[in-house]
Amino acid sequence: MRVRLKDCAWERFGDDLILVHDPREALTLADPDGIVRTLVETLSAGPATPEELAARLRDRGHELTTEDVREGVLGLDSLGLVEKADDQWLGDSRLDERHFSNLTFFGAYSSLERSRADFVRKLRDAHVLVLGVGGGGSSLVQCLAGFGVGRLTLVDRDDVAPRNFARQFLYRHADIGRSKVERAAEWVRDYDPGIDVRAVDRWISGPDDLADLMDGVDVVAGGLDGGPDIQLVVNEAIMRAGVPLVCGGMGRTEVMYCSVDPGVSPCLLCDESDQPSPAEQTSAGVARRLSRGLRLNNALIAPIAMQVGSLIAYETLRYLTGFERPRAAGQRVILDLRTGLTPQATPFPRDPDCRACALVPERR
Missing domain, CATH: 3.90.930 (Outer Surface Protein A; domain 3)
Structure with missing residues (x-):
């Protein structure tokens, strides 16, 4: 060599x-x-x-x-x-030019055992299921396309609306009223015709709504709008399939992202195990009940939406390539807007009786 x-x-x-x-x-x-x-x-x-x-x-x-x-x-x-020395490039001048920056990035992590081209090939062979193509999700789609992820399945149920234009740059004025996920898929095809992209216009209300989309998926990434338990629905679906999840979003003054590595890290349901029940007649129980019932208008402005999408994308990159270990597996990373987006990680508790963790299939 x-x-x-x-x-x-x-x-x-x-x-x-x-x-x-x-x-x-x-x-x-x-x-x-x-x-x-x-x-x-x-x-x-x-x-x-x-x-x-x-x-x-x-x-x-x-x-x-x-x-x-x-x-x-x-x-x-x-x-x-x-x-x-002989595996810096993909061997196709067109692809080498397309992935020049990606290849350069992975040069910092390449070695005699694994070349920079190996990392990019891994991305080109990957399949990511993206949940939501709205605020953070639209930026996430753009990042994944930039990586050159070979196959994307996009899931959303919303249509493009004027209020989206403050933070979602996949869409144009002429798209108002159109399915977001169809328009997002069109954007990907225009951006890179080599990416195989599928649009799924579907409302997700239970784990079974995702079951038929999991085949061959390497990572599930993004976040869905819905009730307070929608992430637990997604959590159960990924635990059943044994597929990692990277998700995130924004509260009123916090940006958050986390990931779940089934069979390795605690999951989102584990994180619920040490939370006070909304039914508890305690101050903590009352506070949680009020929080769950609080209606928050979407305050996700452009730079924050792009940050959410990029944080999810970067953690997804860790899972897809292994260039470094996942940094948010089994923990919630919070960036506080009131302290200049200073990040702080809080690990999930590990619940030995977690019914979702019990669903994980044996790893091959």
């Missing part, structure tokens, strides 16, 4: 080599005999196999075996400094 050095800068400092790949941090590598510097300089001249590198290093006066060089390369790999 040919090895490539990622873009970086270095300089000798006494017996050390100072090396910078990510501007936020500098690596200091002990290098009293200059071998590390010579290895880095040799790699910077172009991709090479460990055998070729060993030969080049011997030409520069370092008598190292191929195994010595291989161990050195693995050390650089552990620091995120090298990657596979």
Whole structure:
């Protein structure tokens, strides 16, 4: 396998080599005999196999075996400094241009084991079920399309209305009165004809309303309008299917997102287990009953809608590619508008008797 050095800068400092790949941090590598510097300089001249590198290093006066060089390369790999040289691109000039930024992003996470092209291929093979294409959902659709997710199933029941234009940029004045989900699917097809998109104009009132949409889905993402228990309906559906969920939205002065990894993290119903019952004759019970009955007009303005959509999309990206672990699995991440959108995570309790967690099929 040919090895490539990622873009970086270095300089000798006494017996050390100072090396910078990510501007936020500098690596200091002990290098009293200059071998590390010579290895880095040799790699910077172009991709090479460990055998070729060993030969080049011997030409520069370092008598190292191929195994010595291989161990050195693995050390650089552990620091995120090298990657596979022959799998940076998708092999199609049109696709390489289309996914240039995505490939560049994943270059920060690529290694000898997994190339940047591997991550993008994973996205192109993925299927995401998007629930809701309104406020945050419309931004979510745009992000997923930008990733190049290969298959999207969009679910919504609303029609385009003038009040949507403060925050939903998939739609135009001429779309007023049309099905949002049909128009959103049209937008995706116009944006990238290579994405397979399906529009489902359907009201979701129970888990069975989602059952026929789960086949082959990798992640369910978004949020639906409905009663206070609509997210528990979605939670039961994803637990039955064993498919991760990423959802979010806005309260009056808070932005929230969370995710559920069935069989791994606590679920949304677990989160209900330590909440006071609205029927309790306590101050907490009364407060919850009042909160559940409170009618909130949609205060989701454009930048907040885009933030909700992007947070959900980024967590979805974690599930789809594994470039890093899901950050919101089994916890609620809240960004408080009153404190400048400072995030704070609160883990869900784990309910050993949760009836939704008991529905999760055995993992393959």
